[in-house]
Amino acid sequence: MYEILGKLFLYIIAGFILILICVVILAIVSYKYNKTIFPKFILFFIDNFTNIIKKILKVLGLNERILYQVGIELRNKINMESFRKIPPKDKIIVLPQCIRSIRCPARLDPKIGIICIKCGLCKFKEIKEIAEKYGYRIFLVPGGRFVERIILNLKPKAAIGVACLKDLYRAMKEVNKHGIVAIGLPLAKEGCVETLFDINELIRLIINTEGEHPRPC
Numbered sequence: 001m002y003e004i005l006g007k008l009f010l011y012i013i014a015g016f017i018l019i020l021i022c023v024v025i026l027a028i029v030s031y032k033y034n035k036t037i038f039p040k041f042i043l044f045f046i047d048n049f050t051n052i053i054k055k056i057l058k059v060l061g062l063n064e065r066i067l068y069q070v071g072i073e074l075r076n077k078i079n080m081e082s083f084r085k086i087p088p089k090d091k092i093i094v095l096p097q098c099i100r101s102i103r104c105p106a107r108l109d110p111k112i113g114i115i116c117i118k119c120g121l122c123k124f125k126e127i128k129e130i131a132e133k134y135g136y137r138i139f140l141v142p143g144g145r146f147v148e149r150i151i152l153n154l155k156p157k158a159a160i161g162v163a164c165l166k167d168l169y170r171a172m173k174e175v176n177k178h179g180i181v182a183i184g185l186p187l188a189k190e191g192c193v194e195t196l197f198d199i200n201e202l203i204r205l206i207i208n209t210e211g212e213h214p215r216p217c
Contacts, residue, residue, distance in 0.1 A: 019045070020045060020049060020052060020053060020056060021056065023041075023042055023045040023046070023053065024053055024056050024057065024060070026038060026041075026042050027042055027046065027053075027066065027067065027070045028062070028066065030042070030070050030073065030074070031066050031069060031070050036073075036074065036077055039074045039077055039078055040078060042070070042074060043071060043074045043075060043078065046067060046070065046071045046074070047071070047173055050067065053067055054067060065165055065166075067169075068165040068166050068168070068169040069165055069186065071169045071172075071173070072165065072168055072169050072172060072184045072186060075172050075173075075176070075182065075184065076183050076184060079176075079181045079182060079183060080183065080209075082158075082181045083158050083181045083183055083209060084209045086157045086158040086181060087135070088134050088135030088136050088210055089135050090156055090157040090158060091135075091136050091137075091156060091157070091158040091159065091160070092136065092137045092138070092139065092150065092151075092154065092156045092158075092159045092160075093127075093131050093136050093137070093138040093139070093159070093160045093161075093162075093202075094138075094139050094141060094147055094150070094159060094160070094161045094162070095124065095127070095138070095139070095140050095141070095162045096140075096141065096142075096162060096163050096187075096195065097113065097114050097140055097141060097142040098191065098192055098193055098194070098195040099122060099123070099124065099140075099162070099187075099194070099195050099196070099197065100114065100121070100122045100124060100140065100194075101121035101122045101194065102193050102194060103121055104119065104121055104122065105117060105119055106119070106140075108142065111149060111153070112139055112141075112146070112149075112150060113139050113140050113141035113142060113146045113150075114140040114141070114142070116128055116140060123199050124140055126199070127199060127202065127203070130203055130206065131206060134206050134207075134210045135210075136160075136206065137154065137156075144167075144171065147161075147171065151175065151178070151180065156180060157179075157180065157181065158180060158181040158182070158183070159175060159180055159181070159182050159183070160182075160183045160184075160185065160202070160205065160206075161175075161182060161183070161184050161185070162184075162185045162186075162187065162197050162202070163184070163186070163187065164186065164187050164190040164195075165186050165187075165190075168184045168185075168186055169184070171184075172184045183205065185197055185198065185201060185202055185205070
């Protein structure tokens with residue numbers, strides 16, 4: 001009896017490992033060829049077995065950043081239809097403070113983050129004007145705690161976030177747990193100061209989901 005149970009347990013473990021290897025292969029295909037195959041299936045395993053998949057990637061000599069990038073792209077594709085249906089008044093955009101200039105004179109508000117004074121030293125002024133024209137509320141924050149406060153106070157139904165790959169993947173996963181439809185744009189240049197992201201991609205995302213002309217809020 002114990003021998004049968006032991007073999008059954010080994011078969012289950014072997015089957016589980018095989019499934020994870022298949023998930024990694026599908027994730028690599030998605031990453032290399034930009035083809036989405038079984039997105040919900042892959043994302044489920046990425047979300048719930050992150051550490052094991054990272055070890056498999058390491059054994060294969062691959063960077064764990066693949067996991068985060070694929071996770072973000074899959075969640076974007078899964079969430080996009082729902083995101084489009086939510087009115088802009090129920091959406092927020094959250095950008096990291098590291099995109100601003102090191103000479104930025106703006107002050108930090110303890111509740112909502114950086115208060116932009118439209119100095120023009122970075123692109124936030126331009127993005128803010130476009131986002132607010134379409135009815136979005138937009139924030140420039142120094143960390144995750146500010147995002148938590150904003151979500152707690154405003155209770156948005158959807159959010160666009162910009163951050164480094166790892167932080168963005170984790171944040172999207174977390175807000176999805178709270179029923180918030182998340183779309184993520186990774187930074188093109190990571191770091192602690194004067195980071196970069198594709199501003200035009202963010203603007204296109206706003207326009208493509210809200211229409212060519214701003215909606216009344």
